[in-house]
Amino acid sequence: MDNFFDLVPLVVMIPLVGLLINLFAGRQLGERGVSIVAVGASGMSFVIAVLLWIAQVNTGYEAAVIDMPILSDWIVIPSANVTIPWAFRVDTLSVTMMLVVTGVGTLIHIYAVGYMHGDERFPRFFVYMNLFLVFMLILVTGNNFLMMFVGWEGVGLCSYLLIGFWFDKPGGVGWKNSDAARKALIVNRVGDFGLVLGVLITFWTFGTLDYYREGEAPIAHHAATDAEAPLFAPTLPGEEETHAVSGPLGVFNQAELWLEEGGHQVNFGMVSLSFETTLTVITLLFLLGVTGKSAQIPLFVWLPDAMAGPTPVSALIHAATMVTAGVYMMVRANVFYHAAEFSSFVVAVIGATTALVAGFIAVGQWDIKRVLAYSTVSQLGFMVAAVGVGAYAAAMFHLVTHACFKALLFLASGSVIHGMEHGHHHVSHGHSGHHDDDFDPQDMRFMGGLKERMPVTYWTYLFGTLALAGIIPFAGFWSKDEILLDSLKTGVDKGLLSGYVGFVLLVVAAAFTAFYMWRQVSLVFLGKPRHAAAAHAEESSRLMTWPLIVLAVLSLLIGFINVPSGFPILGWLLGEHQFTSFLEHSVTYAHAGTFSFLLATFAVLLALGAIYLARSVYSDRVLATLREDPLAINPRTQRAFALSSAKLYWDEFYFKYLIYPYRNAAYWLAEQLDWRFWHDYVHERLLRDPFNAATRALSGRVDKQVIDHSFDGLGHATRRIASRLRRIQTGYVHIYTMSVLFGALLVMILILLPLIRDWLGL
């Protein structure tokens, strides 16, 4: 069983081969061939991931470090003691991520075959999708921070390519898509700036970037007091130079040891900090990266725009997998975050605030995918907040459940859009001339009553909604409840402010979640069709509905992998917190969630209440004649709704205070300072012109009057030579060049001379 771990490179290699085949032979293969290759690659990766999971279970959850075949170590600088290898890590955390990425990824690949059918760049789409899998899997399987960073920026690139996939749509749409793509990558780069700095400090602090070395097990915090626990003697840092010598331990165990020891000082370059402060700095810098990738305040602004990409992309990249990379990274670095209390507080506040703010904005959106986008931001906020309150297992659990139900919701929304487009096509063909240009297949105002037209989509959507709203027994209930309870317990048991703040904000956010989701279900599926397109919408093909059904089942069942301890019957039936126990082998500070009947009841009632509220606001009567949102008409909610609709003017703020100033400054620098002042004024007015003037003065007055008069004869001679020289200068390029060539030849001969002399033995 042990050598099963050696399969891990295949997880990355198979999609890589798949994308290469489609890249070079996509045109010849045709849609069918491309689909088989792409889906096959993704599916085979999933199989490998399952094998790795089985291997994990059978080997007692031992972690393994596997070197990359073909390539040797990546960055090695012996004299600087830098060794950054290409190495994979198989442990329960990475296996969990692999299963999510390849599992959900495969379903989305299948769906995309149907969704992208007929697109002129069908092969390219699947090249990008497989490329995404490659990078995402590198991200989660790498054994060091820099390899993670390869995946981290790589998925960002794929996101750029896929958001801008329809970059050439006619009119403004193509440009809008391209801009959205660019925005995503640049905003992510801002986050990556923090991540890079964090990685640099990590390196100089520990002398390595490896999470754990080969054969090294995480020192469990409870075991650290055991006499036998740390088998390795850590090398203690002394001087700056010797410090760089990488110890035998990976960063996390090294951190544990230093923390236990206490009073460790970090010295490198001109920096000298206590180890605790260093960890705070590192974790805060990492957090900046997280806010970029996982769309948290203040960098979340790119994700809603990212919906410009094809819907399978929104599902795979911008909901299920890529955006959770930040959460994965923080859970991976749970040893750091656990020790850095201040950073954890910031993480909790940012996560919970994002959850609430995004939930609030989601209420005011009309675009079906935009609602889901803000919902994703909000749910990511839940996960980040969970990390902040120390609930690492709960964060991962929510990551897994969210991947299922949010992928489902996106795919179902894609099905809705497809149906609407189909209906619109039907209508505009039926009555030529009757053609409304402002029709938008994603605008929920044009929908309504799709329940009858698209039953599979409706029912699966409903499952996703209930899971997201946190209704028992759907998946979201279990994971969200665990986060809420953990926050509260962090507040009460540990007396940490972050727990209380997190809890309060998240509870409100949860209520918003249920409300905006039911608003959406009402607008899309309930009532009567409000547009001819909706009336003629048709259910999508089997290729698209089949993955929906699978995901719907998952959204119902996946929560059972982590039933909290103390839950009646189910806990006994399915085993308690299985998932947490699984994770504990690689996530040192994962802890199992208990169950509070009171809180669970409260949360479910809250969600049901919000759904009831949404149902009464968006009643069938209102829906029938919908022009404006009822909240926009109601004087009490009018202003709040306007604010939500305008996304709190967040983008406008950035444009006004960051982007325009930067751009205008760039123009000023480029045109005024660098060109007109430095290039033209200084170089031409201040340097060239006075020099020329002086030359003229010399050749004119001084030369003619002084020199000519005093040295008449000499002057004549000079002038004669000069006029000859002038003839050379007067422009025939070949005279120039021949003379220079002659000069160069002279130099050549001069240089060759000693060689020749030496050679001849003179």
Place this chain on the structure above:
Amino acid sequence: MEDISLVTVVLMLPLAGLVLMMLFSRTEQAYKWAALVTSLVTFGASLLLVRNFDTSAAGLQMVHRVDWITADSFTIRYYVGVDGISLWLVLLTTFIMPLAILASFNPIKDRVRLYYIFMLLMEWAMLGVFVAQDLFLFYIFWEVTLVPMYFLIGIWGAEERIYAAIKFFLYTMAGSLLMLLAILWLGNEAGTFSVPDILAKLESGELAFSTATGRWLFLAFAIAFAIKVPMWPLHSWLPDAHVQAPTAGSVILAGVLLKMGTYGFVRFNLPLFPEASKTFAPYMAVLAVIGIIYGAWVSYGQKDVKKLVAYSSISHLGFVMLGIFALNPAGIQGGILQMVNHGISTGGLFLLVGVLYERRHTKLMSAFGGIWRAMPLYSGIALVIVLSSMGLPGLNGFVGEFTILLGSAGSSVLSWWFTFFGAIGIILAAIYLLYMFNTVFMGALDKEENKHLPDLNWQELWSLVPILVMVFVIGLQAGYFFEYMDGSVKELVDYVNGYVLSAAGH
């Protein structure tokens, strides 16, 4: 009689080719191919340099040393060799030249013979700069590089080529005059112009100069090199030269010529004037960081794509300078690798710009848009090269920048702020490069004249493919490249630090 070293062979091959070409070629086709074959043979020979290179040795290898001019008080030698610092730059030169020549096949229709003569002359001179170990010999090669480039810009350049060529010439010339004085002074004091000999004399105490003298000499060299790099604010010649030069000229300029400046710092400033290097390191680093940010910012304000790429060089070479003056192994090795990376990526970017210019005879970004639809192959390659320039991990630009930042973060002469501001360059690079990529390649293909642009022809394709390969090879296996420079750089750093320590001890 001493054995002729492989270095001499590599150095003289372009000249041999030049002579053969002038003797036997009669048609334009023959000139093109003779030049290409010559540069390819040179590249092949330079690969032997890598094969024969002993990575365990720190000093010069494959040395060829012959007395040239002997006088009573000094000797000037033909003294060439490679070590870990120059090896990859030699390879970069021999790698870029065939690409530049191939990319000239179509655009150059005028004075073809002369053009390829200058190209080979250029290669010879640049190789000379990187292998010369005698200050005087170095200076000659340094100046000779000006000549072919002057004419490449002045004859085959764009509208304002004469202005640009003269400015290029005067600017660099003015800088090197001070260096010449410093070289003459040094040679006179030491009685030799050979750098290893001077270093040996410095180490043994046979030759010594005061701190102040050392600093003045440092500055004299530094100005010549800083202009070449170019470091902010001495960059004013660069946009002119780049924008006016023909495509191959820009490729060589950005790909190799600028590295002569950064190389000069590592080869001469650091070992000859260790005390001054350490004293001036923070100041040099300030200019470097200003260059990183300023270059990136100004790039974003451009409307002409070639100018944008030109200014981006200022930013990228700022990184190189930051690495060098971190004065530790990571920084300097990152700096050297980044010289190579910049040559590859920016050389590639200029080739790409050339492709567009060939087709549309404009370099204004606003004239394009949606090119990806019209030229998919070209655009796909452009994407990779843009990403490499942007420093996407897994590609070559990243390993260089990361190692440089690693060096500057761990540097004992630079404070943390340098790393912080340097890293901002990572964000700014994404801003201007994506602005360029979006404006030119993405968006709707709505301009009639762009709709039927032909995709790459074979010359263009094959001048870009080797670049793509190297982008991945260096990006994925940087360790291989560091291995070759490690010994030499370690010795250099030890020497610089040791010298300062021992000086402090006295």
